[in-house]
Amino acid sequence: MKVLMAGGGTAGHINPGLAIANYLKQKHPDAQIKFVGTERGLETRLVTREGYELELIKVRGFKRKLSFDTIIAIKELFQGMVEARKIIKRYKPDIVIGTGGYVCGPVLFNAAMMKIPTLIHEQNAYPGVTNKILSRYADAVAISFKESEKYFKSAKKIALTGNPVRDEILHTDKVSARKRLGISSNSRVVVVVGGSRGAQNINNSVVDMLKKYYNSNDFNIIFATGEAQYDRTMESLGKDIAPTVEVVPYIYNAADVYAAADLMVCRAGAITLSELTAMGIPAILIPSPFVTANHQEYNARSLEKNGAAVVILEKELSGNVLYNQIMSLLKNREQLSRMASNSKKMGITNATEKIYSMIREVMKQKGKL
Structure with missing residues (x-):
């Protein structure tokens, strides 16, 4: 052949x-x-x-x-x-x-x-x-x-x-992933990632959220800034970063980190969404407005329509908006569980x-x- x-x-x-x-x-x-x-x-x-x-x-x-x-x-x-x-x-x-x-x-x-x-x-x-x-x-x-x-x-x-x-995405579960990452089974974990190069507006909003609204007992957060924006983001955050906040330039062990998440905050690229739905992960999607024909918003709305995600447009994004949406979902375990189930149903x-x-x-x- x-x-x-x-x-x-x-x-x-x-x-x-x-x-x-x-x-x-x-x-x-x-x-x-x-x-x-x-x-x-x-x-x-x-x-x-x-x-x-x-x-x-x-x-x-x-x-x-x-x-x-x-x-x-x-x-x-x-x-x-x-x-x-x-x-x-x-x-x-x-x-x-x-x-x-x-x-x-x-x-x-x-x-x-x-x-x-x-x-x-x-x-x-x-x-x-x-x-x-x-x-x-x-x-x-x-x-x-x-x-x-x-x-x-x-x-x-x-x-x-x-x-x-990816095969590793399909063969990872939350319990074993959290064991490998050293994360307690009782912790509420939010993973934020804007892509390999990072997304400046998402990074700025997360920095604003962490500095103005976040309390360390709210939830654990793994925050990937993108390699190109890591130094600038760390400088904006300053030295007083809570122990429940992990800031990294890039997530290399994506299968484990995604599986450990109770909630993902990310862009709406097609492959990312396919991985999230394959794993059944609820998400807050912030589609990139800089892509051809605005196709990420179409992707994101598909998950939103099926009850698997919440969409925040970048023009509406701020530290306050992001924090309130995260907390609203984490406090409503029934809704979060329903979103996870709907996400899994969409997964191929x-x-x-x-x-x-x-x-x-x-x-x-x-x-x-």
Whole structure:
């Protein structure tokens, strides 16, 4: 089996591709898998670190306003189309899989025109423009939120598979996680994380909350600032940090820390939400307003609608608002338990297996299996 994976830009597009590739390798140890990306995306680090071959093409996103950048984007699109076609003709894949990002456009479109089996995986509730266009040509579309189905009306086949979730997330429980972390079973634990790079407005609000409203007997807090913002955040907090507050630049043991939480405060990236729902963790979601098409708010509203989370928009966020919302949920154990149950109901823990079934079905239809 020869597989060509296209996906790039952010970890949210790349990690699902890697999860699919790793699962394919488990099922077919002799499978050949190659990725296509761009030199500007995180794939240059993440894909090669996993040991997969990566080929690069030229392509970039279009800005809404006509400018010199638009001309460059058009030029690179045509260049990327030519480069992608050359890669496909040389590699001769049995299937081409796209997991999002501008790089998918030239690769998946060329593959579809060459009658090669194609599958798109969409991570978000509100799909990216590239995937919406490609869905007209691809053989199948795998979605992660039921809400995104209405945006793929032209798709030949569509199925709800969810987002692939890391194995360690699926095999961790609260009791054992708290033992490993040295956290009492009686403690109420809130985990705050704004992403690997941090979220300045979330950090500022947490600092304000800790300095003005928080008492050490309220709850334990694990606060990940993001590596780039750690020093500045610590300087803002000062030296008098309560012993019930742990401030770290980054959470490396995410499975244990998440499992130990009674409540998460975080962004609404698709992979993060898939992990939270797989573990059944109630959340206060603060969607990033700086993402394409405001897709994080669509993700967050999906959980809110199902009673698994509370949404605070960043423009409404403050230390006082955050503190009051945390305390309101922690004091209402019945509501928190109900949110955890609703979150768990939304969780999909076998996404990779479902995507694999779709891959096999598409390949059979095209005579590749």
